[in-house]
Amino acid sequence: MSLRPIAMAERSATGLLRGGALFVAALCLLPMLAVAIAAVLGSTETLRHLADTVLWTYTGTTIQLAVSVALGTAAIGTGAAWLVTMTRFPGVRAFEIALALPMAFPAYVMGYAYTSFLDHPGAVQSTLRAVTGWGPRDYWFPEIRSVEGAALMLILVLYPYVYLLARAAFLQQSATAFLAARALGRGPWTAFLRVSLPMARPAIAGGVLLAVMETIADYGTTSHFAVQTFATGIYTSWFTMADRAAAAQLALCLLFFALLLAILERMQRGEARHHAAGKRFERLPPIPLAGAAKWGAVMLCGLPVLFGFVLPVILLVGMGLDSEQSLFTRRYWEFTRNTVVLAGTAAVLTMLGAILISFRLRLWPGPTSRWAAHVARIGYAVPGGVIAVGLLVPFAALDNAIDSFLRESVGISTGLLFTGSIWLLVAAYLVRFMAAALNAYDSGLGTIHPNVDAVSRTLGKPPLEMLRRVHLPVLRPSVLTALLIVFVDTMKELPATLIMRPFNFDTLAVQAHRLAADERLDGAAVPSLVLVAVGLLPVILVCRGLGRRQDSRVFGPPPTPAE
Template sequence: MPLHYRFFLVASIICALLVAAPILTVFLHAMAPTELIFHLYNTLLPTYISNTILLIIGVTLGTGSIGVGTAWLVTMCRFPGRCIMEWALVLPLAAPTYVLAYAYANFLEHAGPVQELLRQMFYLKPRDYWFPEIRSLGGVIVMLTITLFPYVYLLARAAFLEQSVCVIEVSRTLGKTPVQTFMRIALPLARPAIAAGIALAVMETLADYGTVSYFGVQTFTTGVYLAIFSFGDRVAAAQLASGLLIFVIIVIFMERISRGRQRFDHTTNIYRKLPIFRLSKMKAAGALTACALPVFLGFLLPTILLIHMTTTNGHKVFGIRYITMTINSATLAGITSVLAVFISLLMAYTNRLSKDSCTILLSKLAALGYAVPSSVIAIGILIPISLFDRCVDDATRHILGLSTGLLMSGSAVSLIYAYLVRFLAVSLHTIEAGMTKITPNMDKAAQVLGNSPRSILKRVHLPMLRSSLLTATLIVFVDVMKELPATMILRPFNFNTLAVQAHNLAADERISQAATPSLTILVVGLLPVILLSWHISKSRTLCQ
């Protein structure tokens, strides 16, 4: 193998092993004995398991029905406001789930404006009526559903856009109604994409900490934090994290099983305009309502509530404290996004240079981090780093009589490492998708002209990947800005980010003050979401 090829391959191997190391550490450390896990087994573990299973079922049904239904309506049907709904249905991705939890809890709780208005209008006393409890398992399912359904919507819509026009026309020729065409033709063809979108939503559900902890719902994620911060038992935390990881593996395995050997290949690259189902006035009003309601509940209403709370009782956005936290969040997000894009570009280019089983396995290994909850990754990083700090401290005490304290634990380095492990797959998939659009003939032509692989990457690929690189950078940036579980475990002492500040204020029931950092996170998340919507609309025009 030539030296320049070997450089890219070795670098990719190192990056993939670094990504997999925290996960392997959790499994190895979970084998150690601990008494706490037996206590949890007799008390809280059954609750963890039942609540986690119910969350998976509820979010699967909710995101699947909303995501698939809205994707079919905006793709195949014509009704007033459809063009706006195409991109508006992606907006809930900009809001972290725990931000919606803070806004809705303040809005719907007993002392909130909704119940207070009901009592005033009907002259009711607190015990004269029943109102759904937002801080419950059902409330968590609703919050996660209205935030995560865009994952299913994006993939389902892309699948509907790529379906063959011929089979849809044959269905209509045979006298099938639009509903029958959807159920018997479009839905089975889009099943792999829908299953992948639901799997993403479920994995985000398993990784959630802010919402379940604030609503008081005990899951595996809250158990990990209980073992660390309340009991100080990292072995028990690793064992709970392993149980959470088993849930993730089951979800991925079930998604693969449901897909089976199904493949739907196109016989041509020429796309015809999709048939259009014209809706009557009543059906058009129903379709618009079905698309607008998730947008209103998942983005518009929480944004309005956060703006109101920020302007009335919130903290000053431009105060020194919030400027410092914004700089902290932006610095971590900026460093992580740049490193993630650099590593992803290196690995994607290695796959392009050498398309063998080794490089394919490496890319799958690097993408494993996105399927693993942040709490699991944080435990996998915290255990070896703590061991390293103790060994160095013992050595310096013995030799020099000095204590080094904590060198790596609670540092920004460990935090950025966790972010990279968690979100590297996002940038890797984005860059790989952009690289597949570059024909291999350009690489061969550059090689004939005497360019080395490094020169081809610099002079050919980088200019053509500019859009993909920018998109990957923005998406990773916003994901890091919203990240809470890993930040809570690994952040340096007295180092706050916007996400941590929002969680701490909400935990103290200072919801109005928590609205300020929450609104800041939401505003920052709008840019990549709008960019993503623009790319989707552009690709749709090309497909038709």
């Protein structure tokens, strides 16, 4: 049998892998270019007015939110991941899943619940005044509609990003390095800080970066809490002031901030690489906790679950019972079906794009591959509405060009082929959440020693076969985590869905927004609860999947001192 057809097939598959990564990166770049062109060609009059009034407020508030969310999510997510993975205390198995449940909540929905509960006419302050007999000016109560309140809502919703990625990284660590530190006289907590934590740092940094990018792009929470950020400024300029140039210029500021975050994280990481030590995988025996440490772990893991999931669900159920919305209708079945179809399609396609980009960078590192990876990450910091308009403008022009050409050539009108289609909406989700999939996938890819790739190629495995037979089986926890993040984020995405959805194609998020915009917050609680309930299933499945460890892993030999 001739080897020439096999070699041609391998070259074709290799070209498809490399070209597919560039296509995904170009798609992610397209809306940014459209926004950048609009910013450059537009007038700067509104931007100058903003610079004289609120631009520095936007900057300061955005930075304050980003720093608060970064610190809060890193502390809660990393600490909880270590406790449930490496220690044993009462209820640890339940906390493994429960700690990820707040991820199913949209931040703006949690904001609605806590505002109704803690605001001046809410249950807490009303009860306080009734019990004490105080008047409105006789006491001080923390203001929920503030920067601190918005930061707290975002931390409660976003810490699962760090928790899931850190937990996957801890599960993929071999015990040999940790046990070596213990053999050298280090205590368990010192060994954690000096060995386990640095090895999981890429995953933790990736989760924190996701949380910060989500924070600077958030609109629903900050607008509800009357907090002025770049995101609210973009929407105010775009939709209220009808100045797309000013909105595009503010969007460029967000792009710059996102790029700066990514560059700083890469510089801080440097050339460090962390691969599993030892020739075989050894699981670290969990550390049993006793006494105060045991109940302290229960409290530390229980508080995020209580305030990030249990209490908001109770509040929303109470609001929903007072509404006139019914779940047992055909309309809500259609809302749920549309939501699941969009989220599932976007999650799978985004994950495939992330694998293509990461695999190209792994096997063919170079300026082009690094450029593709960096470009694909920046969409997460751009508000969904800006990405939507950035895609609508070029594709609407393409639709018009195709229609005009066919009218003149054959007398046929094609109408709108791309604009208003499901696939263009899915493309917006792909651009928006590609960074989430890349960070989750790369956090696991960094644990596979490069020598594994070299051995696979030596044994004659082509790149596609190596990806299928070696990388993906080992990276199953990271792939499942990435799918979960994109699925849930897509369900919660509101601005892009509002702008780009096909006619009469509504989702749960759109229905909740419609009711909330009409000041029917009790009614908005019903689709919000369904949105949370649908998001719980993938959260639970992935958490259970992460807990099922394989008996053996494919790792390389111990790294050299230079590594």
